[in-house]
Amino acid sequence: MNNNIYDVLIIGAGASGLMCASSLVREYPSIRVLVIDKNGKAGRKLLATGNGRCNFTNLNIASSCYNTDDVRKLTKILHSFNSKKIIDYFEKKLGVVADYKGDLVYPITYQSKTVADALEASCKGVRFLYNTEVTSVVKKDIGYFINGMYEAHNVVFACGGVSYPELGSNGSLYPIIRGLAGEDSIERLIPSLVPLKSSDKDIKALAGIRQECTVRLNGAAEKGEILFAEYGVSGICVMQLSGNYNRSIAAGKKAGFLSVDLLPSMDAKRKILKIEELMRAFPDRSPEDALSGLLKKPLASVVVGRSDGTPADIARIAGDFRINLIGSLGFENAQVTSGGLKLKKVNDGLELLNCPGIYVCGEALNVDGICGGYNLHWAWASALTVADSILEDMDGI
Ligand SMILES: Cc1cc2nc3c(=O)[nH]c(=O)nc-3n(C[C@H](O)[C@H](O)[C@H](O)COP(=O)(O)OP(=O)(O)OC[C@H]3O[C@@H](n4cnc5c(N)ncnc54)[C@H](O)[C@@H]3O)c2cc1C
Structure with missing residues (x-):
């Protein structure tokens, strides 16, 4: 028997590749599966997720939380593999018990390693080949030839996008996917869930400051904690808006600005009254000192510095604190890639x-979600779809 012939060859031992392999061998133990990864071990990105805690799904999964070219196909897959199905799969088939922080779902150990280990342990009989980069996938009469060495009836590209290339996925296989799927098959790749850069000089003085706020950009708003940095701003509320922002820049729109309400619990009138009250109560202090019990001192200082010194103007700036943007920190710091192989180029089984x-x-694939477990959910749901689809086709042989 030729040891290099497989029923399924999976490129990538990340979240989706591991889940696909796990499901294939669980349903069909004698199936011959080879998983190839250029990294030295499985699940490097998976281990980094959720700050090492792995927010693996969300109780509110809906296609409206994703960006894609084919909402119908996405909705069908998310319906087949909803969060209940994924949590059940984790508990009953992988032995990973879930815990909840609001709608966010984590392993109860709050360790990504629990998930990576459980997936690997469930891949009994699967052959893993590490430190090996796939560089060619060529069609044969039956099946495909990979790296001129391995033959497989089915090949699964579970190779990730372009985000965080240091963890493995660097987009090197898109030319091969394009070669197979056709010239117009790849939606433009754009960094998403990524910190944004600013050219404003006074922002640098705020590096390290965190502030609860409401952030507005291009008509969308997010509440949460903004984190000021030397380069600009970060925090989940900023990252949630970053994909749309980067897509609009790629489409030729102006760089624009973030509008931040630094005192979101107060309406405009209350902001003025409170600022007047504090400035009146402490006439011997500078305005930023008088306001330092309302806004952290460096923030109060920048807000006052941008104003004409009157309570009304200080309040206006605190409610619409503008941060001029000059792009994002790019794929190196993006949690997910927007764009990829268009869903329109695959069937409902992702073939x-x-x-x-x-x-x-x-x-x-051209599917990216917001923060909160949506991207790992897509990795699991799409991997299980592929595994089912392959098994169905093999049934027919
Ligand atoms: C810091 C960080 C935190 C995140 N936190 C969360 C979170 O808490 N919740 C959430 O839902 N999402 C989170 N995400 C997003 C989520 O991790 C990804 O969307 C998900 O891992 C994608 O899975 P994947 O299997 O498609 O790709 P990956 O996990 O990137 O796996 C792809 C694999 O393919 C391999 N590969 C690529 N090219 C080749 C090649 N040519 N030859 C061989 N092997 C190759 C890579 O080495 C890699 O191991 C986070 C992302 C980052 C970067």
Whole structure:
């Protein structure tokens, strides 16, 4: 028997590749599966998720929380693999018990390692080949030839996007996917869930400050904690808006600005009254000192510095604190890639329409979600879809 012939060859031992392999061998133990990864071990990005705690799904999964080119296909997959199904899979098939922080779902150990270990342990019989980069996938009469060495009836691209390349996925396989799927098959790649950069000099003085606020950008608003940094701003509320922002820049729109309400619990009138009250109560202090019990002192100082010194103007700036943007920190610091292989180029089982036996799952596809477990949810749901689809096709042989 030729040891290099497989039923399924999976490129990528990340979240989606591990889940796909795990599901294939659980349903069909004698299936021959090879997983190849350029990293020295499985799940490097998975281990980094949720600050090492792995927010693996969300109780409110809906297609409206994602960006894609084919909402119908996405909705169908999310319906087949909703959060209850994923949590059940984790508990009953992987032995990972879930815990909840609001709608966010974590392993009860709050350790990504628990998830990575459980997935690896469930891949009994799967062959893993590490430190090996896939550089070619060529069609044969039946199946495909990979790196001129391995033959497989089915190939799964579970190779991720372009975000955080230091953890493995660097987009090196998009040219090969494009070669198989067609010239117009890849939606432009754009960093999403990424900190934003600013050119404002006074922002630098705020580095390290965190502030509860409401952030507005291009008509969308997010509440949460903003984190000021030397380069600009970060925090989940900023990252949630970053994908739309980067897509609008890529479409040729102006760089624009973030509008931050630094005192979101007060309406405009109350802001003025409170600022007047404090400035009247402490006439011998500078305005920033008088306001330092309302806004952290460096923030109070920048807000006063941008104003004409009157309570009304200070209040106006505190409610609409503008941060001029000059782009984002890019793929190196983006949690997810927006763009990728268009869903329109695959069937409902995520198999290329024009290349039977080639499947794509996870971040490599043109599906990206907001923060809160949505991207890992997509990795699991798309991987399980691919596994079911492959098994269905094999049934028919
Ligand atoms: C810091 C950080 C925190 C995150 N936190 C969360 C979170 O808490 N919740 C959430 O839902 N999402 C989170 N995400 C997003 C989530 O991790 C990804 O969307 C998800 O891991 C994508 O899974 P994937 O299997 O598609 O790709 P990946 O996990 O990137 O795996 C792809 C694998 O393919 C391998 N590969 C690539 N090219 C080749 C090649 N040519 N040859 C061989 N191997 C190759 C790579 O080495 C890699 O191991 C986070 C992302 C980051 C960066």
